[in-house]
Amino acid sequence: MNSGTTSSDISVLVVMGVSGSGKSTIAAMLAQRLHWIYEDADWFHPKSNIEKMHHGEPLNDEDRSPWLHAIAEWIDATRRAGGHGIVACSALKRAYRDILIGNRPDVRLVFLKGDRDVVARRIAARADHFMPPALLDSQFESLEEPQPDERPIVVSIVPHPRDIVEAIVEKLGIESVAAETGRVAR
Template identity: 45%
Template sequence: MSTSPQTGEKPVSIIVMGPSSIGKTTTARLIADKLDWIFAEGDEFHPPENIDKMSNGIPLNDEDRAPWLEKIRDWISEKAGEGQDTVLTCSALKRRYRDVLRGAGARVRFVELVAEETLVAERMSRRKGHYMPASLLSSQFAALEMLDEDEDGVKVTVDASPEEVVDRALTELGIKAG
């Protein structure tokens, strides 16, 4: 088994999760920069059919998400096999989705970003150039199964600056930036 150059232990993958527009990419990029870990945008793993559905306002179902989640899991495993720690975004709305991701060859930890739907909707209305229409936001909140106590992760509200959200997340995860 490869080990993380930072910890000397099994590589870690932090997945920043939550509905669209909650701040996953900003938070994940800041965490990756702060820890000097590899970053990946989960949306880039979607097959074209998923992007087409979402672009047309059609929510994804479990069958649509399965190959996407497996692709993310496999990427985490590949990087872990190289001894690389990673940070990525993934909505990971349901526990069974997170179970797929936990099947990776790394210690998979979650940072669930938490906010009221109205705040996220307002952020989404200002977002440009993304295929996810605002009409799908309520379906994401409806599908969201928050992290359970037995899942390796933390919940962090996004009621502060991105830097403060990152500091809270890393503190709660017990990870110190180098």
């Protein structure tokens, strides 16, 4: 554990990965563990994107631009307020992460890494989720894994979600805001 890191060194975590990697689950659990605000990137889509997706039309980079900038605005507002937040966002391409993280040293990336077979099994097990194999393949084709200069925290999606959350906390070397003020947040 990096004993010199406090939650004040990190304002926002962006939890990324392909569909089915557990972004929403892990980000929500991590936010609860750290007592931080949780947001899901899907909540930031403009109405036009939602309508397009409901009609089965894939989004392009032009469609994603206002969505990514809305998430970046939330990140900046959280930072300005001195808060702490976690957002679950696919952020598959480096260009997307550059908008979300850019030159914000207090915003860190968590990459939930798993192979196609593991993700496909998880998606197949979801009762409320349908993703045809072609869409899953397109997720992996679009994925540009984070590079070392992005300072990613890389964790496997194979362990139990609780263990993944604890691995992230350990790799970041932080405790919750509540723990830093004397209240244990476990």
